[in-house]
Amino acid sequence: MINRYAIKKIEAIWNDEHKLNVWLEVEKKVVYAWMKLNVISEQEYLLIEKNAKINIDRMLEIEKETRHDIVAFTRAISETLGKEKKWIHLGLTSTDVVDTAQNKLIQMSNEIVMKSLIDLTKTLEAKAIKYINTLTMGRSHGIYGEPTSLGLKFLLWFDEINRQITRFELARKQIEVAKISGSMGNYANLEFEIEAIVAKEMNLEVDNISTQVTQRDRHAFLVSVFANIASTLEKIATEIRLFQRSEVQEWHEGFKTNQKGSSSMPHKKNPISSENITGLSRYIRSFTNTAFENNVLWHERDISHSSNERIILSDVYNVLVYSINRLKDTLDDLVIDEQKMLEHINSQYNVFYSQPILNYMLINCDKSREEIYDFIQKCTFETMNNKIDFKQSLISNGFDQYIKDISVLDEIFNINYFIRNVDKIYKRTLNK
Structure with missing residues (x-):
């Protein structure tokens, strides 16, 4: 990895020296397991645990000849041991x-x-x-x-x-x-x-x-x-x-x-x-x-x-x-x-109340959805084209022909309407 994006702790894990030392740890743990099964003596295991080392330069030198990294690895380890070296890589691939x-x-x-x-x-x-x-x-x-x-x-x-x-x-x-x-x-x-x-x-x-x-x-x-x-x-x-x-x-x-x-x-x-x-x-x-x-x-x-x-x-x-x-x-x-x-909210002249108005009118008047929708859409276009408040556009275009009591608009036009269930979303999400 180029230095610009390298993470020191990750680099320390994946560098060659650490990788080979983990290879060595695997070899030692296998020897330990053979010892636990009474195939290798405890004394031999302890010698391997204490003395087995890996020299990267020596391993690379051997690999030039063997053209096999694990063979080079095991031979480099064996050079640091005595007769007990025969137990390295026993049964392994x-x-x-x-x-x-x-x-x-x-x-x-x-x-x-x-x-x-x-x-x-x-x-x-x-x-x-x-x-x-x-x-x-x-x-x-x-x-x-x-x-x-x-x-x-x-x-x-x-x-x-x-x-x-x-x-x-x-x-x-x-x-x-x-x-x-x-x-x-x-x-x-x-x-x-x-x-x-x-x-x-x-x-x-x-x-x-x-x-x-x-x-x-x-x-x-x-x-x-x-x-x-x-x-x-x-x-x-x-x-x-x-x-x-x-x-x-x-x-x-x-x-x-x-x-x-x-x-x-x-x-x-x-x-x-x-x-x-x-x-x-x-x-x-x-x-x-x-x-x-x-x-x-x-x-x-x-x-x-x-x-x-x-x-x-x-x-x-x-x-x-x-x-x-x-x-x-x-x-x-x-x-x-x-x-x-x-x-940005204020720049929209309250036109974003179109859906609350739509829902209220659908529930409270006997006109078809299509008729109500088209009426509201007409008012929204007028609102944005003429830069007038959406509530005023609704009134001037005959909202009272659908809903007699136009005071409900003051009730509907409440900005907190849009976040009325937010607490419930938070509770459900954070509790999980």
């Missing part, structure tokens, strides 16, 4: 080590993703509560609809991220497994109990059935969940971008004292964080095709998945955590212009 270790790296990375997601939900929940009674113009198709609670936007995203967390938890359960089943996945050269011992020692679940590899549907599901999360990140970022447009100006990304918006136009303030998140979200989703294709391997296994996984797994974690964290920071610094939102 390469992917017992590689897949179990990789799933452990995934588990460690998943912890970081989960923390970032939870931190994001806290920010969204706080925004939702803060703006529960703040009115904003609701829009559909990008066009003004009716006023609504600004807080509902943040509550919606809060709820969606929580659904993403639920999906992520399921993906975690399926991917965080140990695979110690041997060359064909049939435990012919291993005792069945070895895998369970290793899994327990490494805080992983057991891969119930595998071939020579952990099946890549698990990885494809995980990456598809990440792609789904990215779609939510982009959704939120896009909304920020839309509200920051010059024609709207209801929201603004925070702008630091010495920040610059353009190399040539000093007045510019651009939504660069949201655009950054948008672009990276697209990049995250691009991994899904590769992840799904990796599930199709020849017979028991091949290594067509191995090369790209060395790149995409660390990259997707770096970019995902970076994007989540950047969105949280963007939301924390978000500037909401409540006065501008109120101006």
Whole structure:
């Protein structure tokens, strides 16, 4: 991953030194399991546990000759041991080590993703509560609809991220497994109990059935969940971008004292964080095709998945955590212009009461829906064309021919009508 988007904790997990040390941990745990089954003596196990080391430079030197990374790895380890070295890799195939270790790296990375997601939900929940009674113009198709609670936007995203967390938890359960089943996945050269011992020692679940590899549907599901999360990140970022447009100006990304918006136009303030998140979200989703294709391997296994996984797994974690964290920071610094939102509401001359009026008239007069609708629509067009209050337009066009008591208009034209059930939405959502 390029430094610009690298996350130090993720890089520390996926760098070569740490990866090989987790390979070594798998080898040691297998030796421990053989010892628990009384195949290897405790003394030999303790020697291996204490003395087995991996020297990356030496491993790479051996790999030039063997052209096999695991063979080079086991031989480099063996050079640090005495006679007990014969127990290294006993009964194992390469992917017992590689897949179990990789799933452990995934588990460690998943912890970081989960923390970032939870931190994001806290920010969204706080925004939702803060703006529960703040009115904003609701829009559909990008066009003004009716006023609504600004807080509902943040509550919606809060709820969606929580659904993403639920999906992520399921993906975690399926991917965080140990695979110690041997060359064909049939435990012919291993005792069945070895895998369970290793899994327990490494805080992983057991891969119930595998071939020579952990099946890549698990990885494809995980990456598809990440792609789904990215779609939510982009959704939120896009909304920020839309509200920051010059024609709207209801929201603004925070702008630091010495920040610059353009190399040539000093007045510019651009939504660069949201655009950054948008672009990276697209990049995250691009991994899904590769992840799904990796599930199709020849017979028991091949290594067509191995090369790209060395790149995409660390990259997707770096970019995902970076994007989540950047969105949280963007939301924390978000500037909401409540006065501008109120101006936009007032600019509509109350025409957004058309649906409450429609509903009231349908219930309280005997005219057809079509006749009532056409009457109200005519009044709305007159309202906007002549820039007069909608209530006045209704009266001047004969509202009293439908509803005799026109004083009901004062009752209907109450801005709090549009948020009368918001508390119930909050209670239902937050309680879940």
